[in-house]
Amino acid sequence: MTDTLPTTTSPTQSTGKLLTALIVGGITAIFDTTIVAIGLHTLTERLDAPISTIQWVSTGYLLALAVAIPFVSWAQEKFGGKRLWLFALGLFVLGSILCACAWNAESLIAFRIVQGLGGGIMFPLMQTLAMQNVAPTAMARTMAVVGLPIALGPILGPVLGGIVLHWLDWQWLFLINVPLGVAGLILAAIVINADHPHRGTTSQRLDLAGAALLVPALAGLLYGLSNVHAEGGLSRIDVFLPCVAGVVLLVAFVGWAIRRAGTALIDVRLLAQRSVRASSITLSFLGATLFASTFLLPLYFQSLRGADVLTAAVLLIPQGVGTLLARLIAGKLVDALGARLVAVVGFLIIAAATIPFALADANASVWLLGITLFIRGFGLGVVLIPVMTVAYIDIRKDQMPHASAITRIVQQLGGAFGTALVAVVLSAITAQADAQSGFQTTFWWTIAITIAAAIASLLLPSREKNQ
Known part of the structure; x- marks a missing residue:
């Protein structure tokens, strides 16, 4: 692998305009990872299909999302970042339109x-x-700017979904992506500098053997973990076999990628770099923390407190507001204090702000919980910046696509594991006791995951190393 990408990237690329184009286009796909989850019950009624089938509306999306990630590094080198972005955003907009036109499950x-x-x-x-x-x-x-939709997606996705379903039909869960997606395409075409490879440049061949190992590995792990919530939990055959096969294939891919050196589908040798390794470990715990709470909080308000979809969505808004406000100072905090300190304190804030939910019953003050959610959202908004930024601080530009793929994959796997874990705990405790005990115990598990994330963030570079 060369030290620089063989592209025609211009050094005069406007960062502000680039970030605007990326956020306008990217926010649609990020929100869509969670916006549909709150509408699964509505879809079972409208499309006259069982929940076991409709669940694949979310599972299929997440599996496709995960298996596409490993190819991004190779595709960016072969086609250029601008072309690849326009293709991906166009494909997403097309998919949104087709989803709104779907005639059955x-x-x-x-x-x-x-x-x-x-x-x-x-x-x-x-x-x-x-x-x-x-x-x-x-x-x-x-990263404070580009990471904004990444942080807000899991938090505000269910809120937006609840609002849409209250006033509009289910098709609008997908149609709302189209105007922003089209605007993003126009902005990207105008703003992002062309960086396509020079003619005659020999591009790296696609690592087909690596793809044959990594794609089914990710699919197996995510599919197995997505089935944990069903009756039988970890003992189910469709949990155990896919997860075991996924782990075996993932280990095989790592061994293959190390031997292939820089020509592997994803260059796992980057994990030898402290920055990438520390970021990846912490991001896996962050994914577990973020998606576990995304699964639990709407259920808490709907199942334990009897809120409807819209009310649950509105009650979650303070968390999104806290996350949004945190982005205004997160970058400055990292520059001033260093990644490690900011991440540790941020995770501890999240853990502390989750304790009231672990103690709350069905009659707990909504105002108190709202303040708690605001503080929790602030913590989430703070931690994502240092954890994601660290992965890029001491690697070359041509290695950045591989670092992005690694960090995104571990975040997805961490999120799937966190969701599966709290689903199992909630089901087990609720079956033995009652719903209130189930939620309280499960929130304590979420707090434990968050504290583990705080401990993992001690691996991040200190202020001196981050400058």
Whole structure:
């Protein structure tokens, strides 16, 4: 692998305009990872399909998203970042339109896979394009901007979904992506500098053997973990076998990638770099923390407190507001205090702000919980910046696509594991006791995951190393 990408990237790329184009286009795919989850019950009624089938509307999207990520590094080198971004965003917009036109559950699942493939390319590419076009000293502040939709997606997705379903029909869960997606395409075409490879440049061949190992590995792990919530939990055959096969294939891919050196589908040798390794470990715990709470909080308000979809959505708004406000200072905090301190304190804030939910009953003050959610959201908004930025601080620009893929994959796997874990705990405790005890115990588990994330963040570089 060469030290620089063989592209025609211009050094005059406007960072502000680039970030605007990336955020306008990327926010649609990021929100769509969770916006549909709150509408699964509505879809079972409208499409006259069992929940076991409709669940694939979410599962199919997440699987497609995950299996697309490993190909982004190779595709960016072969086609250029701008072309790949336009293709991915166009594919996502097309998938959104097709989803709104779905005539039954099976067609909706198929079109959601199209959406997921586009989103899977956009997520790591969004980070890579941003990091490749800024100076090292501006990385934290840039990540504070580009990471905004990444942080807000799991938090505000269910809120937006609840609002849409209250006033509009289910098709609008997908149609709301189209105007922003089209605007993002226009902005990207105008703003992002062309970086296609020079003619005659020999591009790296696609690592087909690596793909044959990594794609089914990710699919098996995510599919197995997605089935944990069903009756039988970890003992189910569709949990145990896919997860075991996924782990075996993942280990095989790592061994293959190490032997292939820089020509592997994803260069796992980057994990030898402390920055990438520390970021990846912490991001896996962050993913578990973020998606576990995304699963639990709407259920808490709906199942334990009897709130309808819209009310649950509104009650979750303070968390999104806290996350949004945190982005205004997160980059400056990282520059001033260093990644490690900011991340540790941020995770501890999240853990402390989750304790009231572990103690709350069905009659707990909504105002108190709202304040708690605001503080919790602030903590979430703070931690994502240092954890994601660290991965890029001491690697070359041509290695950044691989770092983006690694960090995105571990975050997805961590999120799936966190969700599966709290689903198992909630089901087990609720079956033995009552719903209130189930939620309280499960929130304590979420707090434990968050504290583990705080401990993992001690691996991040200190202030001196981050400058």
